[in-house]
Amino acid sequence: MNFRCSFEVWIGAMKSCTLSVLEAHVSYGALGPVAEGDAALLRVEFVRLADRHLDGAYKLAGYLLGDAGEAEDALQEALARAWRAWPHMRDPDSIGPWLDRIVANVCKTRIAARKRVRSIDFDDRLEVHAPDPFRATLARDAVGRALDRLSAEQRVVVVLRYWRDMPLEQIATRLDVPLGTVKSRLHYALKLLGREIER
DSSP states (O other), X not given: OOHHHHHHHHHHHHHHHHHHHHHHHHHTTTTOOOOHHHHHHHHHHHHHHHHHHHHHHHHHHHHHHXXXXXXXXXXXXXXXXXXXXXGGOSOGGGHHHHHHHHHHHHHHHHHHHHTTSOOOOOOGGGOOOOOOHHHHHHXXXXXXXXXXXXXXXXXXXXIIIIISOOOHHHXXXXXXXXXXHHHHHHHHHHHHHHHHHHO
């Protein structure tokens, strides 16, 4: 099975699991206070609209975090946050950019937390390796390996620009930051990536 096919199978399994967990949380009312009369309508609409954007949100989290398991956790957390805020959403049709912003914020928090956690290397014989499409892709690519050197803010801008092929203006809108900030982060990120790749 080639990489693209295995990646699609991986995403399909993750999406199915994410949707069932999301539907369970939403139907039991565990993720947000809503009036009982509107609850069923809100649930159906949220799950329907979120389903359209799960693949993109998962890929965004995966490329930001470089780890499929962590991307699944980040997506679950982002969906929980989105559901809690859903009753106050003014324009449900803009759920894609809104969900991307939530996913990016969750991932930035997780990337920053990595720096505070001390890791201990285990003997290789103890490791269990499961196929991870993000880790494998980023490890094969010099740029992917260099992404770890970027700050969370720089990494988000680089991934949105080059992996999601998003224009700078749209990135600024998605991240709710000025365009100049996006340009600055991208400029310094590319300089750092260039230095890392030349090493």
